[in-house]
Amino acid sequence: xxxxxxxxxxxxxxxxxxxxxxxxxxxxxxxxxxxxxxxxxxxxxxxxxxxxxxxxxxxxxxxxxxxxxxxxxxxxxxxxxxxxxxxxxxxxxxxxxxxxxxxxxxxxxxxxxxxxxxxxxxxxxxxxxxxxxxxxxxxxxxxxxxxxxxxxxxx
Amino acid sequence: xxxxxxxxxxxxxxxxxxxxxxxxxxxxxxxxxxxxxxxxxxxxxxxxxxxxxxxxxxxxxxxxxxxxxxxxxxxxxxxxxxxxxxxxxxxxxxxxxxxxxxxxxxxxxxxxxxxxxxxxxxxxxxxxxxxxxxxxxxxxxxxxxxxxxxxxxxxxxxxxxxxxxxxxxxxxxxxxxxxxxxxxxxxxxxxxxxxxxxxxxxxxxxxxxxxxxxxxxxxxxxxxxxxxxxxxxxxxxxxxxxxxxxxxxxxxxxxxxxxxxxxxxxxxxxxxxxxxxxxxxxxxxxxxxxxxxxxxxxxxxxxxxxxxxxxxxxxxxxxxxxxxxxxxxxxxxxxxxxxxxxxxxxxxxxxxxxxxxxxxxxxxxxxxxxxxxxxxxxxxxxxxxxxxxxxxxxxxxxxxxxxxxxxxxxxxx
Numbered sequence: 001x002x003x004x005x006x007x008x009x010x011x012x013x014x015x016x017x018x019x020x021x022x023x024x025x026x027x028x029x030x031x032x033x034x035x036x037x038x039x040x041x042x043x044x045x046x047x048x049x050x051x052x053x054x055x056x057x058x059x060x061x062x063x064x065x066x067x068x069x070x071x072x073x074x075x076x077x078x079x080x081x082x083x084x085x086x087x088x089x090x091x092x093x094x095x096x097x098x099x100x101x102x103x104x105x106x107x108x109x110x111x112x113x114x115x116x117x118x119x120x121x122x123x124x125x126x127x128x129x130x131x132x133x134x135x136x137x138x139x140x141x142x143x144x145x146x147x148x149x150x151x152x153x154x155x
Numbered sequence: 156x157x158x159x160x161x162x163x164x165x166x167x168x169x170x171x172x173x174x175x176x177x178x179x180x181x182x183x184x185x186x187x188x189x190x191x192x193x194x195x196x197x198x199x200x201x202x203x204x205x206x207x208x209x210x211x212x213x214x215x216x217x218x219x220x221x222x223x224x225x226x227x228x229x230x231x232x233x234x235x236x237x238x239x240x241x242x243x244x245x246x247x248x249x250x251x252x253x254x255x256x257x258x259x260x261x262x263x264x265x266x267x268x269x270x271x272x273x274x275x276x277x278x279x280x281x282x283x284x285x286x287x288x289x290x291x292x293x294x295x296x297x298x299x300x301x302x303x304x305x306x307x308x309x310x311x312x313x314x315x316x317x318x319x320x321x322x323x324x325x326x327x328x329x330x331x332x333x334x335x336x337x338x339x340x341x342x343x344x345x346x347x348x349x350x351x352x353x354x355x356x357x358x359x360x361x362x363x364x365x366x367x368x369x370x371x372x373x374x375x376x377x378x379x380x381x382x383x384x385x386x387x388x389x390x391x392x393x394x395x396x397x398x399x400x401x402x403x404x405x406x407x408x409x410x411x412x413x414x415x416x417x418x419x420x421x422x423x424x425x426x427x428x429x430x431x432x433x434x435x436x437x438x439x440x441x442x443x444x445x446x447x448x449x450x451x452x453x454x455x456x457x458x459x460x461x462x463x464x465x466x467x468x469x470x471x472x473x474x475x476x477x478x479x480x481x482x483x484x485x486x487x488x489x490x491x492x493x494x495x496x497x498x499x500x501x502x503x504x505x506x507x508x509x510x511x512x513x514x515x516x517x518x519x520x521x522x523x524x525x526x527x528x529x530x531x532x533x534x535x536x537x538x539x540x541x542x543x544x545x546x547x548x549x550x551x552x553x554x555x556x557x558x559x560x561x562x563x564x565x566x567x568x
Contacts, residue, residue: 034377
């Protein structure tokens with residue numbers, strides 16, 4: 001589990017932070033059926049009104065599953081170019097664009113699968129999100145950013 | 156839901172076929188969602204229930220879908236949401252449902268399926284045999300069997316109470332024979348809506364998706380890390396459902412006066428020759444057994460009322476004194492010994508009993524099994540007992556035109 005963004009780091013709990021971890025449970029202790037808790041215990045809030053990092057997600061919540069290693073290319077975000085249009089946040093199929101109060105915060109690399117949709121829908125020129133090789137460091141990627149493409153008349 | 160607002164006044168005895176008995180039981184159970192794709196011979200179950208719905212006797216929803224796969228998927232979705240759910244199907248419909256049957260039992264959805272047993276094509280055939288019943292044998296569904304519309308009505312009512320019990324939470328199949336039961340109108344002693352509704356009780360929600368105070372995820376993926384624990388828990392619930400089924404049958408006897416057992420028997424106590432069968436053949440075999448007893452042959456009949464979970468210990472105990480056990484399977488065995496033969500012989504194998512075990516394949520695609528044929532089966536078994544061994548093979552087909560069909564040789568047993 002490498003690259004937690006600041007927001008997702010807060011989401012992760014270690015095994016011993018739960019009252020009883022699923023890894024300490026036998027077959028007789030799991031919930032009946034292919035059913036898992038989303039949150040620890042009952043909740044008294046409306047989920048959409050509470051930011052993910054403030055929810056008491058359960059160990060079995062997919063928030064606690066690292067799937068970043070499914071990726072071979074990753075989107076890199078260039079904060080200087082971003083206009084906070086929220087297109088990427090809207091179109092991301094895995095809620096991996098983190099935005100607060102309509103301002104882009106970053107990319108959740110623990111759940112992003114590298115599909116590239118955020119890059120496709122980015123309207124700036126040059127794009128503020130570009131796919132790079134997974135192994136390239138983000139700071140190095142930012143030095144390789146392309147120039148603005150000028151559109152000539154009639155093209 | 157427990158009971159619909161609008162009450163239907165029923166006579167103490169009504170003349171219903173098996174399908175209509177099912178439909179009445181579903182109505183009285185107060186089903187929230189019925190999701191179905193009607194198929195012969197189970198059409199009457201859905202048709203009857205839909206007419207109750209159209210006439211205002213049903214408060215729940217009737218969802219007519221585009222296939223049986225969708226029908227069972229609708230059931231799983233509604234059940235996960237927290238509803239009391241039922242459906243009906245037969246044969247090819249059941250076969251198309253199979254993928255979702257495993258989802259339903261694995262997700263621990265207490266859905267009730269009225270299965271009207273019919274042959275599986277090819278050749279295409281709408282009549283009754285048990286190939287669809289056997290197709291469900293490892294799906295993780297509790298499976299109850301009935302011999303007539305009365306029992307179909309009673310089993311469908313019991314099915315809700317068994318499956319929804321907090322210690323079970325498994326889907327339940329209420330079987331009846333296609334046409335022989337489903338389309339044969341007979342006297343059915345009814346329960347009033349009130350008594351039936353009280354018996355079934357209100358629906359107990361467990362981890363329902365519509366409970367927003369405790370959100371859950373249903374149908375998760377578990378790889379090698381958790382699959383086995385979930386399957387162990389599911390199977391354990393199936394094994395422990397036996398005591399719940401017994402309780403429910405006992406409670407049903409209190410409200411209806413009709414007693415059901417995990418395994419039904421007829422003149423079994425002193426029987427030398429026992430026929431084991433399912434469905435309507437159980438009733439025919441009782442007449443044959445009486446006739447045999449007049450001829451001095453101690454004949455008995457046994458039927459697993461509860462087909463799944465298999466009653467290994469009880470079956471073995473009840474058959475200890477038998478000298479010959481003929482397991483009759485109404486399904487083409489696919490190069491194997493019949494399912495009932497496998498169930499019964501595996502129950503007997505580690506016990507002191509050494510009955511002659513044989514397997515009869517019969518009645519495929521609705522072919523009749525008559526009293527005369529059953530008497531012949533008893534007589535052949537009696538001859539085998541006299542000879543002290545089977546007459547050459549374990550399995551034979553009866554009631555089929557052409558040369559004799561016998562398989563699986565046994566020497567000097």
